[in-house]
Amino acid sequence: xxxxxxxxxxxxxxxxxxxxxxxxxxxxxxxxxxxxxxxxxxxxxxxxxxxxxxxxxxxxxxxxxxxxxxxxxxxxxxxxxxxxxxxxxxxxxxxxxxxxxxxxxxxxxxxxxxxxxxxxxxxxxxxxxxxxxxxxxxxxxxxxxxxxxxxxxxxxxxxxxxxxxxxxxxxxxxxxxxxxxxxxxxxxxxxxxxxxxxxxxxxxxxxxxxxxxxxxxxxxxxxxxxxxxxxxxxxxxxxxxxxxxxxxxxxxxxxxxxxxxxxxxxxxxxxxxxxxxxxxxxxxxx
Numbered sequence: 001x002x003x004x005x006x007x008x009x010x011x012x013x014x015x016x017x018x019x020x021x022x023x024x025x026x027x028x029x030x031x032x033x034x035x036x037x038x039x040x041x042x043x044x045x046x047x048x049x050x051x052x053x054x055x056x057x058x059x060x061x062x063x064x065x066x067x068x069x070x071x072x073x074x075x076x077x078x079x080x081x082x083x084x085x086x087x088x089x090x091x092x093x094x095x096x097x098x099x100x101x102x103x104x105x106x107x108x109x110x111x112x113x114x115x116x117x118x119x120x121x122x123x124x125x126x127x128x129x130x131x132x133x134x135x136x137x138x139x140x141x142x143x144x145x146x147x148x149x150x151x152x153x154x155x156x157x158x159x160x161x162x163x164x165x166x167x168x169x170x171x172x173x174x175x176x177x178x179x180x181x182x183x184x185x186x187x188x189x190x191x192x193x194x195x196x197x198x199x200x201x202x203x204x205x206x207x208x209x210x211x212x213x214x215x216x217x218x219x220x221x222x223x224x225x226x227x228x229x230x231x232x233x234x235x236x237x238x239x240x241x242x243x244x245x246x247x248x249x250x251x252x253x254x255x256x257x258x259x260x261x262x263x264x265x266x267x268x269x270x271x272x273x274x275x276x277x278x279x280x281x282x283x284x285x286x
Contacts, residue, residue: 003245004282006275007047008040009078009207009256010054013267017054023224023259037069039268043275047252049076049113049205058103066107076111076205076252077104084115084156087124088132097140105147111205112149113179114140116167117158119221122188126163134170141173152204154179157187157221161195168202177202180244182235183209183258187221196240200247207256208278210235212263226261230274231281238281245285253278 010017015024016031033055040048048070056062066075079100085093097114104112116133117124137153144151153176155164168176178199184207185195196203210233217223230237241253255274257267264270 003250003285004241005046005074005252006044006278006282007049007073007252007254008043008045008271008275009049009254010036010051011049011078011081012255012257012271013039014257015267017051021259023226033066034069037071037073039271040073041071043272044279045073045275047074047076047254049078049252049254049256051078051081052100053081058107063103063107070108074252075107075109076113077107077109078113080115083118083121085117085133085136087117087121087129087158088136094136094140098143101140101144101147101149104149110148110150111152112144113152113154113205115154115156115158117156119157119187121158122221126159130163130167130170133167137167137171137176138173141171141176145173145175150175150177150204152177152179154207155181155184155188155190155195155199157184160188161185161190161198165198165202177204179205179207181207181209181256182237182240183207183211183225183227183256184221186211186213186235187217187225189219192235193240193243196243200244200249203244203247203249203251205251206244206253208237208253208274209256209258210237210274211258212261224259226259227257227270228261228264229270229277230255231277232273238284241281242285253282
């Protein structure tokens, strides 16, 4: 049995959900979540991470539709795009996260991923953010535990990995772990392999990106950090996956895409290539 489960995060198709960054152009085809799930099935995803910002109101009827459309794929709800808890300054966002937890359980999730900020909060004073976030995340983790859920906070270009580990240590909740994003690691100056090594004991899910690193972006997470198909960028992904496996990680590896490098224009083709590569790397793991 393989240790890792290949999957896709719906943010890989963000342009199809109407979200276009300043480095991208719009696409004509606008998707529903059903469209995304159909492509995920086509690419043989076993787990899907669903960005709540693309789902609309999660009513009882909507949850029933989603459960049927999942067709055996394991769901993760991904909350907080684009800036989540805003470094602990947004009480309404904190309340929204708490409200989501029973909904996630009703959908059949085991994990809820959330973000504490983004690349625009990265420059804010770290200790103050950790102090603000600690009671908020502790409350969310306690409620999540009551629903049998694991929380995974992403390194969302708002913390270097060592500081994210400090936050988790302060919260001190057994059901709180990390959503490791390889692309966001390098955006804040972390080496992706070293970030994986530091985070590995607490990793609960992985956003697997590969990037063509631009020298003009180094040191600034707000700049252009373009993605490539897995295996065609500058990251040593087999070493990262092996590092996680050696530390005992058994869970999902989710293809996710930030803006594409100009060598590629079709997200679905990139996702397909990436899933083929990912399955091969998984099969080669000891």
